[in-house]
Amino acid sequence: MYVHVPFCESKCGYCSFYSEAGRFCDVEAWLEALDVEAKKYFDDDKIKLRTLYVGGGTPSTLTLSQWQKLIDILTRYFDFSGLTEATSEANPNSLKPEHVKFLRENNFTRLSLGVQSLNDSELAILGRLHNSRKAFSAMELVRNSGLNLSCDLIFGVPSQSLRSWDYSLKSVMNFANHVSCYQLTLEPDTPLAKKYGNDELNTAGYKFYRYAQYILPKKNFAQYEISNFAPPGFECQHNLAYWHQDNVIALGPSAVSYVDGVRYANPAMLDEYFHAAKNNFPEESRTYESLSPHDRNIELIILSLRTKWGVSRELLTPEVEAKISDMPEDLFIITDERISLSKRGMRLGNSIWSELI
Ligand code: SF4
Incomplete structure (x- = not known):
C-alpha cells in the first residue's frame, strides 16, 4: 500500500510530484478524506498488506497527532499482521526525533x-x-534509531563536480543501507527549467551515474535497479512490488493503484480529492485504465528489466526477442533462462524502453 501525503514546506525548484506548499491547515481535512476513501473501497474485507510506503510530499511535516490519526485510519481498514516492511519518506528540514521514535513504536x-x-x-x-x-x-538521528535508512541523491545538478558527487555518495554510505540516485530532470514550468535547459543537464548526468555504478558496489551497495543500490537483503520490498507488477493499493490525491491489470488514478489535486470525498468518491472521481494482456506483458518486461534479476525469457514474445537481438550485445546479460541489463544497459535504459515499446 502506498499513501500519498500531499504537503510540503515549500516547493523545490525541480519537483514534479504532486504536493501543496504550506497548506498545513488542510491536513485534518485530508485525513478525513482518506478515511472516506478507505471506507468506500476497503471496508468489506480487511486486505492483508505485505508492505506500506508513506510518501509524498513530505510525511515528516505531519505532527505526531496527525500521524496517529493516519495510523488509526489504516489499521481500521487493513490487516497489518503480515507486514514485512513499512517505510516513511522524510526531509532533513522537518524530521524530528519524535517522528523517528513514533515510527519505531509503530512498527x-x-x-x-x-x-x-x-x-x-x-x-x-x-x-x-x-x-x-x-x-x-x-x-x-535515523541511524541511531535502528530504522533502516535510505538516502536519495540527485546528480546532474548545475555546477556539480565529480568531487562533490563522490563526497555525497561516500558520506551517505556511512549512514545508510540503501541509496537511490536520480538524474536531475526539469519538468516544464518549474523554476529550474526556466533557468537551465534539459539537454545540457542530460549529457552532464552520464558521468555521474557511471561513477555511482563504480563506487557504490565497492562498498557492497549492489545496483539492484536502475536508480537503486543496497547491500543484499536491504532492497526496498515495496518498490520491488511495482517492478514485479504486483498489486499495489494507493490512497490520497494523485495516488495510482494497480490491481490485476487495471490502473486506478485518484483525483490529481487536493481540492478535487476533497470534492470527491464529500460525494463519497463516485465512480467518475477515479480514472481507470485496463491494460490488454499484450500491454501488460510489455510493461512487465520493461519493469523487470529495470532490476538486476531481469526478465524470464518465457515472458518474451518473438517480437521482443527480435528487438533485443537487434540491439548491441553489450547492453544485456543473456542466459538460457533470463535476460537482464548490463551496467551499460542500465545507463541507456530509456533508449532501450523506447525500442521495446
Ligand atoms: S520536498 Fe520532495 S515532494 Fe516536496 S517539493 Fe521538494 S522534491 Fe517535491
Missing part, C-alpha cells in the same frame, strides 16, 4: 530521507530548505 522498518546532496551550493540551486549540516544530523 516502521525504514525511513527514506531526501538528502539530495551534501554540498550546500547544490542544495541551494535545487531549492531545498536544508543544508548539509541538517542532512548529517537527520542521517545520524
Whole structure:
C-alpha cells in the first residue's frame, strides 16, 4: 500500500510530484478524506498488506497527532499482521526525533530521507530548505534509531563536480543501507527549467551515474535497479512490488493503484480529492485504465528489466526477442533462462524502453 501525503514546506525548484506548499491547515481535512476513501473501497474485507510506503510530499511535516490519526485510519481498514516492511519518506528540514521514535513504536522498518546532496551550493540551486549540516544530523538521528535508512541523491545538478558527487555518495554510505540516485530532470514550468535547459543537464548526468555504478558496489551497495543500490537483503520490498507488477493499493490525491491489470488514478489535486470525498468518491472521481494482456506483458518486461534479476525469457514474445537481438550485445546479460541489463544497459535504459515499446 502506498499513501500519498500531499504537503510540503515549500516547493523545490525541480519537483514534479504532486504536493501543496504550506497548506498545513488542510491536513485534518485530508485525513478525513482518506478515511472516506478507505471506507468506500476497503471496508468489506480487511486486505492483508505485505508492505506500506508513506510518501509524498513530505510525511515528516505531519505532527505526531496527525500521524496517529493516519495510523488509526489504516489499521481500521487493513490487516497489518503480515507486514514485512513499512517505510516513511522524510526531509532533513522537518524530521524530528519524535517522528523517528513514533515510527519505531509503530512498527516502521525504514525511513527514506531526501538528502539530495551534501554540498550546500547544490542544495541551494535545487531549492531545498536544508543544508548539509541538517542532512548529517537527520542521517545520524535515523541511524541511531535502528530504522533502516535510505538516502536519495540527485546528480546532474548545475555546477556539480565529480568531487562533490563522490563526497555525497561516500558520506551517505556511512549512514545508510540503501541509496537511490536520480538524474536531475526539469519538468516544464518549474523554476529550474526556466533557468537551465534539459539537454545540457542530460549529457552532464552520464558521468555521474557511471561513477555511482563504480563506487557504490565497492562498498557492497549492489545496483539492484536502475536508480537503486543496497547491500543484499536491504532492497526496498515495496518498490520491488511495482517492478514485479504486483498489486499495489494507493490512497490520497494523485495516488495510482494497480490491481490485476487495471490502473486506478485518484483525483490529481487536493481540492478535487476533497470534492470527491464529500460525494463519497463516485465512480467518475477515479480514472481507470485496463491494460490488454499484450500491454501488460510489455510493461512487465520493461519493469523487470529495470532490476538486476531481469526478465524470464518465457515472458518474451518473438517480437521482443527480435528487438533485443537487434540491439548491441553489450547492453544485456543473456542466459538460457533470463535476460537482464548490463551496467551499460542500465545507463541507456530509456533508449532501450523506447525500442521495446
Ligand atoms: S520536498 Fe520532495 S515532494 Fe516536496 S517539493 Fe521538494 S522534491 Fe517535491
